[in-house]
Amino acid sequence: MAIELTDEQLERAAWTEQQENRLTVETAARVQAAITAHAKATGQGRYEVERALRRVPSGIPSLMPDA
16 A cells, blocks of 8 residues: 655655654644545545554655655
8 A cells, every 4th residue: 555645845844853853743743634634535544544654664655766
């Protein structure tokens, strides 16, 4: 299951903040809203989407080459 945030700027900000151990509440909340919207749009449960995200090796899919 490919999961990508539609807001690339948010995706990059969240990934950078997380890697630098400085993820803000605002960014985390925006990512959570994007996950919830994706789950709703695809008819999946939010936890199911979150589990799939955690299984992606080396981070966020759209930041990975050839993803």
